[in-house]
Amino acid sequence: MPIHASAKHHPHNDAPETAAAFRELAALPPGHRRDTLSGEIVEAWLPMAHRIAGRFRNRGESLDDLRQVAALGLVKAVARYDPERGKAFESYAVPTITGEIKRHFRDHMWTLHVPRRVQDLRNRVRFARQDLAQSVSGRRPTVADIAAHADMSEEDVRVGMEALESFTALSLDAELPGSEDGYSLGDALGSADPALDLVVDREAVKHRLAALPERERSILYMRFFGDMTQSRIAEQLGISQMHVSRLISRCCGRVREQVMKDAIR
Structure with a gap:
């Protein structure tokens, strides 16, 4: 059964019509035909997965790696989707792919383990800063500005702001800014008495x-x-x-x- 572009209304033009393919897939036993059809469905929906991956660009990970992670999420979505529940595949796949990308950032991009709550606060603060940068002119948004905009407490805003600078760790051998004699962070640490x-x-x-x-x-x-x-x-x-x-x-x-x-x- 060929998979073709949808004639129905979709919020995006990268949503192919695969309802019949999913019904056939659900009825097939494990084997070559099922694997082939599953691969065709994944390939048809790859543009959507790539579009979702593009939302997370410029966050310290290459776009190619993000697309691979999104493709993995898409494969999981195709394998787990049940057309009998009456839910459109796109509405199921989007949060699955998005969750896979966010999990990738949480588990692989942070140099040190940071609690999930702190990561969420960091993201809320970052988005609030971006929004306020367009409305607050001539100065940087204050803690109070961010708290009001994101409906957060000022204490949570401070935690999120600290986490903004904690995505990667600084080497102890890295030269400190402004030092002229190669003075590193390790030189500033005390030693055991x-x-x-x-x-x-x-x-x-x-x-x-x-x-x-x-x-x-x-x-x-x-x-x-x-x-x-x-x-x-x-x-x-x-x-x-x-x-x-x-x-x-x-x-x-x-x-x-x-x-x-x-x-x-």
């Missing part, structure tokens, strides 16, 4: 060190906080370096043992 690893250890030994005799506390303070050598400590205290060495070893061993017992409790 190695002293943070000592916080837990210092807190664990603090009260055990406080319980040591005064002379032993002084020796440990001079050695580990004053960075004094054992010979200088011995000279300052009037004792031998060997004695200082034994006191340091004994104190450290005692504190270590007590801290380990505290950890087990």
Whole structure:
């Protein structure tokens, strides 16, 4: 059964007359004839799918890729359409193809996962900006302007505006605007403070060190906080370096043992 241009009224001139083909398709069992007829229907409706894909151009995806996604949506629509329900194929196919394209943007075009609600807010803000650009002259639309036009709260408008700039991620190696020495975003990030690893250890030994005799506390303070050598400590205290060495070893061993017992409790 040949598929030809429709003589009936359609909202677009790329809507072929395929009602009879769909009725035949529904009656065919799986096989070569069914696959062939399904392919012919898809080919007949491709211009419509391409027209829908064109609505999403200039959004960061090539038109050829958008047409492929739209064609995939069309194939799904043809496979799932039931002519017995009395609904025109075009009214079923358009939201199916549109949904497939939107799903493509949601799942493949965002560098980072963004909640569906935020993506929707972004689109509403973007469309409102486009509309207001023609009516608000001499200035950019304010948050209040967009909220009133799109029937949104100002908080949702701000979320959508932030998402407008979040479609793609910026490399940490990218040079920051205005920098003259190759200063990148990565250079502006902080690094881990190695002293943070000592916080837990210092807190664990603090009260055990406080319980040591005064002379032993002084020796440990001079050695580990004053960075004094054992010979200088011995000279300052009037004792031998060997004695200082034994006191340091004994104190450290005692504190270590007590801290380990505290950890087990």
